[in-house]
Amino acid sequence: MTEMHRRLPWPFAGGEFPADLGAVVQRTVLDGVLPALMVAHAADGSWMVGDGVNDPNEPGASTATHLRHVVERDASIATLASLPPGRRADRASAGSAWVVSDFEYEDD
Numbered sequence: 001m002t003e004m005h006r007r008l009p010w011p012f013a014g015g016e017f018p019a020d021l022g023a024v025v026q027r028t029v030l031d032g033v034l035p036a037l038m039v040a041h042a043a044d045g046s047w048m049v050g051d052g053v054n055d056p057n058e059p060g061a062s063t064a065t066h067l068r069h070v071v072e073r074d075a076s077i078a079t080l081a082s083l084p085p086g087r088r089a090d091r092a093s094a095g096s097a098w099v100v101s102d103f104e105y106e107d108d
Contacts, residue, residue, distance in 0.1 A: 002019060002020055004021075004066055005021060005022055006045075008021050010041075010045065010085060011082065015082055016081050017071060021047065021067045021068075022064050022065065022066055023047035023064070023066075023067040024047070024048045024049070024056070024064055025049045025062060025064075025065050025069075026049065026056050026061055026062050027060070027061060027062065027063055028051045028053075029049055029051050029073075030063065030065060030069065030070065032073060033051075034053060035051070035094035036050070036077055036094075037051055037090060037091055037092070037093070038052045038090050039083065039088065039098075040087075040088040040089075041083045041084065041086070041087055041103070042086070042103060043085050043086040043103075043104075045085055049067070049077070050062075074094070076095075076098070086102060086103055086104075087100055087101070087102060088101055088102070088103035
């Protein structure tokens with residue numbers, strides 16, 4: 001079993017996600033039910049991947065896992081390893097271009 005880290009120094013060596021980088025990922029994305037439509041690199045260095053449809057804060061909706069599992073399902077996410085902290089990338093559908101903007105946690 002590979003160790004998982006919530007935050008790792010950025011920028012990443014070689015411009016690639018480290019194998020031991022963890023992220024909070026919506027189960028719908030991890031299970032392949034829906035494509036990843038949002039990837040965020042929070043200012044604190046943590047990463048999130050969402051389906052852009054469902055509330056990721058609902059009980060059981062998200063899990064912590066290695067980011068590489070999401071990249072294995074959708075290789076276009078690997079291009080986001082250069083996404084700076086405090087930024088997010090969104091797209092309209094699988095295969096669409098990623099659009100980068102500022103990221104802040106929404107107020108509860």
